[in-house]
Amino acid sequence: MDLSGKVAIVTGASKGIGLATVQALLARGAAVAGWARSAPDDFTHDRFQFFECDVQDEHSITEAFTNTMRELGPEIHVLVNNAGLGIMGDVDGFRTEDWKTMFDTNVLGTFLCTRAVLPQMKQQHAGHIVNVASLAGTAGSAGMSGYCATKFAVRGFSDSLFKEVRPDGIRVTCVMPGSVETNFNGKEPGLTPDPHKMQPEDIAAAIVHAIEAPDTTMISEIQLRPANVK
Template structure:
């Protein structure tokens, strides 16, 4: 897709991967709209912010209506990036924490995607990027709720791409490994942050997928740090 002049909506665009992606897309000439709870630190004539909490359908609908009214242009790209994780074993996790993850990581994608798809199908062009996680491919102890939500993103993405591919709409699911964002700020036992990937690394992957030729489709993209614990010292002879 040629990104110049296209409208791109990013959820969770106020920090981390979302913020890095917004900045990179603006450099490519796209019009970027952030649906997030707080305003990103971006000042650019082609950047727009509409306050939105993806956990709530009415909030997503309000952001969508404001976007349509202000820009008067169909949304070509939706990047479902908003997400969070809460540590805890299944038998000690509160229903509130479980539902917070499901509402943000899964229901938010549903609320946002169902609104933009009709326009994409009419245009016969569009791209939806769903940011899952390595936790959407493999389970991890004390991350039961988070893994469950991210596995759901994987299933949603793989089913959806088959629903919309014949309309010229792409769906890509991205599975990042450890990335140096605020995600790990409240996690116990997290080390080696200096060896994590950077938000800009993930943003570059997203832009690469968006710029692929019309009949070329990245369905699943798994990315990990090459040396998550740092390079090993060479063995002495």
């Protein structure tokens, strides 16, 4: 897809992979709606509009979607389901509230945002949905059962979705990064890049690569790992 003049929605757009994806899409000529609970710090662009949105809340998504179509036009060409969080801990000490928060954000949020855009994409007979999962959706890890479960769910959802909407001209890509230097799990990125982690811009570049694939090609899954291991 040629992104020039297209409209994209990016969830979790205030920082990390989300903000890097917003910037990458803008650089390719798209108009971008950033959905998040808070606006990105010190970031403005004439083709970027921020809409406050909590992806756990169906009403909040409906409102953000309505506002996006009013401000940027009725056609929606790209949805990047990036909003997510990770809470770590052993199962026998894990709080029920934390478990529900992760599933409501990572899984329910992905479903609700996808469901919101699908009627318009089907009407256009065109669109691309990118779901940001994780390598944690390919193999379990001790102390990460809840997070891994959500990302396995996102990967399964993506695989089923691409088969469901493929006849409608809609492409679906599941992006599964390994270690990325972000605010994930409450940690602050280092002042200098960690050579053993990928940068948010690296994941954004992969997302754009998938979206810009030729019309004859759908990249259904991308796994990314740091090139330099400890």
